[in-house]
Amino acid sequence: MKRIESEAELADVIAGANGALRVKGGGTRDVGAPVVGEVLEVGIAGVTLYEPGSLTLVVGAGTPVAEIDALLAADGQRLAFEPMDHRVLLGTTGAPTIGGAVAANVSGPRRIQAGAARDFTLGARFVDGAGRVVKNGGRGMKNVTGYDLVKLMAGSWGTLGVLTELSLKVQAMPEVQATLVADGLNPKDAVAKLSAALGSPFDVTGAAHLVGGRTQVRLEGLSGAVSYRAKALQDGALAGFELVEGAASAAHWAEVRDAAPLAATTGAIWKVSVKPGDAPGILDALGSRVAGAILDWGGGLMWLALPEEGDCGAGAIRTELARTGGHATLVRAGAETRAAVRVFQPEPTPIAALNRQLKAKFDPRGLLNPGLMGV
């Protein structure tokens, strides 16, 4: 099927489809149970509106993230949720799109302070599984006009509809950034440090620990404020941490954002969301099966490398989560493994029933990415 470049065409194609469709934007985020179906390649790209003075950007969902980054940077702005580039971890090629980032609710280290992709997506247009064009939300941060379907679409991985246009809130780039770094902490001590930093009034915008390596805390803002806060943290919760500035600081966070230290490992990669304090205990429980781990979001986001054998540790991880709360997604594994192991966290019965019924309302013929999320 040819690449679709307009919303009207997309609506026609979906309305006229008579079999399963694999929705593809940039094709860099090959996550989820493998979908059997015809590829629906969508590339509705372009900037509809950019108003730096009101932090508003409206773009086609197929617009590459790199183009958006460049556009915003020219005006001293950026996407606050710093979406990860999955190519690093998954070895995929192509250009990541903003639609993919939102459809997968992909957020980087700044999620802990600024919010997720879902928080910065204020409006959306999409084509649902019946081929209907739907719009929801708007351009403003405050909006309670009807139900918030934008949040529902963010993180629905193209199973409810195909995003065509997004309205985003952007953020001014800070004057400077700096990172406080320490080596040699164990996960428990590292999470305690990160937690103390995040619980300080110093507006920490990143808090991560590379298991077996660095522990790092990011500060961003006006230069005077960043120096002041760095010193206050070094005098308090982060005694012994060293200050890294500028490009070196940025490089530390790009690495965490993309889970780059795990890219070279072989095997399965899990993304686990828990409350930060639970992360060290989960690492302990999994023990030597963990071949590598990164804790971001103060410990609340765990990237875990495990051998791609059997269930890849799904049972062990989800047994822990039954105790602590949270969820685990198998982000990287071979297609065969992803067909056999539940990639997304199984939901309790009543929630699973709601998900199934929502899927049936938005996509009554079950055409869009069927089975990808296990719904």
Place this chain on the structure above:
Amino acid sequence: MQMPDPREDILAKKDRIVARLREVLPSDAVIDDGIELKAYECDALSAYRCPPLCAVLPASTEEVSAVMKVCHDEGVPVVPRGAGTSLAGGALPTADSVILGVARLTEVLEVDYANRFIRVEAGRTNLAVTGAVEADGFFYAPDPSSQLACAIAGNIAMNSGGAHCLKYGVTTNNLLGVRMVMADGEVVEIGGAHLDAGGLDLLGLVCGSEGQLGIVTEATLRILAKPEGARPVLIGFDSNVVAGACVSDIIKTGIVPVAIEFMDRPCIEATEAFVHAGYPDCEALLIIEVEGSEAEIEDQLGRIVAIAERHNPVQIRESGSAEESARIWLGRKSAFGAMGQINDYMCLDGTIPVGELPHVLQRIAELSEHYGLRVGNVFHAGDGNMHPLILYNANEPGQLEKCEAMGADILKLCVEVGGCLTGEHGVGVEKRELMGTQYSDVDLDVQMAVKDVFDPDWILNPAKVFPLGVSAARRG
């Protein structure tokens, strides 16, 4: 404003419904006495009133569940009520409905500073959430102006914002999880103390759904460390256009004030007469607040003042003390009360792209002249949320209708320039019939299909949000 006719079959079985509710709740938790029910006839949109069939005040999730099972079984509409501060009629009952109030669900269930969350029962007031953690240096960020009275349940229903959401976001950005009773009484947990959904983001769907998808009984909320300090600067301008341009310039520089509030001349004059805050005699003023350490505040205010000076301000008054800050905020915080001294008023809640402010204010002035009703504008300028206050006399026949017609015109204008009907008050009954100006039939049908999933019989707050004609077939 219309409400659906009450169903005779439900009115006829009132005694049985009340008796069944008394079987599952303590006797003082079921109210069917006409005098006592007066308190539940309306919310803060007090122009519209109707006594409900009865009101219930359950004190636990289990009791809420038991109530929902009875109401589901009897097919009775249920209108959830937080603290009754809705300005949109979100808690307005119909004669055949049961008001389910969460006023007895007020406990703090868990406070976790290391993981930065608090879990509370949903009837707790917004300010009492901060109250539970402020001694330890934390706060809950969304701060609707009714925060002393309004309940978290209502904040979730209306996705409430407040003056400080420019920096901290609105309820949906600070809500981590809920315990919710479904229309059939089933209890579900959505989200938790962790971030983001592992599957479909049902939490995002529930927040802002105006009590139509379930009854939230507990909420897990993100708490933040209090900043070291905060101080505002007040800047007066001789035109709305210039004040708007100044806001845009500040945002572009990358300074993130926690609040940028705007007041126009009618509002400034009314508040001056009322509280004597010492505001300048000017067309428009901005109150801009920044946070941080003392040096950081100085730095930010210095940059803001430098930008403002390029716009020929009438006055710049930088606060140097807590007392001066309080005086600067005094007028803004008294604005609604001040307008209420002059007359009855209707408070609108449309949003607009910030750049459209001068145009929109001009059009509002024209509408004011056309309808012969005075308007004052208070505006969360950082986020585009307008609060035009239309003055009218409720005792003069026809004035309310005229005021509503003018309000509708202003809201249509907001949508026309790229904004929306309601930023933080909700649609309720007030803006229900205007939904078609923002959304197509398909857009609304898809939203209603979501309600079909959560509440197939449409018993939860059924006559709200969607135009009555559009939802008629579903409401049965």
